[in-house]
Amino acid sequence: MSDTMRFSPALLTIKKGETVRFIVRNDGKVLHEMVLGTDAELTKHADLMRRFPTMKHDEPHMVHVEPGQSGSFTWTFDRAGEFRFACLIPGHFQAGMVGTVVVR
Numbered sequence: 817m818s819d820t821m822r823f824s825p826a827l828l829t830i831k832k833g834e835t836v837r838f839i840v841r842n843d844g845k846v847l848h849e850m851v852l853g854t855d856a857e858l859t860k861h862a863d864l865m866r867r868f869p870t871m872k873h874d875e876p877h878m879v880h881v882e883p884g885q886s887g888s889f890t891w892t893f894d895r896a897g898e899f900r901f902a903c904l905i906p907g908h909f910q911a912g913m914v915g916t917v918v919v920r
């Protein structure tokens with residue numbers, strides 16, 4: 817993750833049924849996060865974050881990473897389809913800090 821508001825890589829292809837451990841590095845100077853979900857879930861959550869920017873979460877499908885640090889979470893992809901991962905910190909999602917996960 818970087819302060820250019822991008823994930824690298826921004827496209828991941830995963831086999832259905834696979835369990836993946838994401839190790840997410842923040843190369844920027846501000847806090848970033850990686851949240852997995854569907855388009856609808858992420859849009860809704862981004863809207864909440866805009867209204868409540870200090871909201872705290874600790875859920876299994878996301879990780880917050882301080883500048884210069886790494887974080888991880890593990891997820892099992894049991895549904896085929898196209899999903900998203902995004903940084904929902906206010907302004908970041910809106911600037912295009914979004915990636916795609918294709919599960920097939």
Ligand SMILES: [Cu+2]
Nearest residue numbers: 848849903908
């Ligand atoms: Cu961010």
